[in-house]
Amino acid sequence: MKNIHVSTTINGDPTEFICNPDESLLDVLRNRLGLTGAKEGCGTGDCGACSVTVNGRLVCSCLVLGVEAEAAEVETIEGMANGEKLHPLQQHFIDGAALQCGVCTPGILVAAKALLEKNPNPTDTEVRYWLAGNLCRCTGYDKIIKAVQSAAAEMRGA
Template identity: 65%
Template sequence: MAKLHVETSVNGEPTEFLCEPHTTLLDALRNDIGLTGTKEGCATGDCGACSVTLNGRLVCSCLVLAAEVSGQEVGTVEGVADAETLHPVQQKLLEHAGLQCGICTPGVVVAAKALLERDPNPSERDVRFWLAGNLCRCTGYDKIIRAVLDAATEMRA
């Protein structure tokens, strides 16, 4: 079976790749495009480690077919920081020790950034429910939530 040719944009850069019809966006990013920052924790949309944005909207890349992103804009964790500066969410995660093993962190970064773009002033409850789709088994979430709230404060200032 011939592979599909997909032209898309990843982190603002024009990108093209070949994939099988059943290939997920997650697998295309990791295996075909070589962006391994997006992680697979479950491949069933339950853990959020593969969070990316599609035209600005937060999605689980394991639940999107790679062929679907033709002509769309994909945002991954690799596109969050500028060349020289971390995004406030990344910086605050470091300052608050909001990561231990770090496997959920790319998903948390992408999801939290998407939240703060929608709602610059979320409550603790808002952050907890928004990030309810991002499983973390190390931290008990405490320091992640504090980091996101602190990033929100800094971004509003």
């Protein structure tokens, strides 16, 4: 299979890469672009550790082909903070001890950010159902839900 050239935008930066036609966006991000923040927990779209947004839509990057990034806007965990200033979700995850091992954290933050952009004032149940595609094995989700809600409250107030 011949590689394909792709022009895209990642975290606001114009980016070009070549990849195999059957290569996942996750493999492109991790292996070709050095963006290892997205993790592969399953490769089958069941764990959400590879969550990114493509044109604002939350996706498992293990289920998206690299070539689908052509002319798209891709956002990953590496683009969430504004320089040194953490996104409120990132800050509240630290302050609220909403992470332990941290390997699911990038995916959960990307997913939670996508939720709050759609629904700035979710109920706990809405947060729990939105994040149902993001597995965490350490925390039991309790502190994650609370951190998302406290970040949402801060963002609504800001």
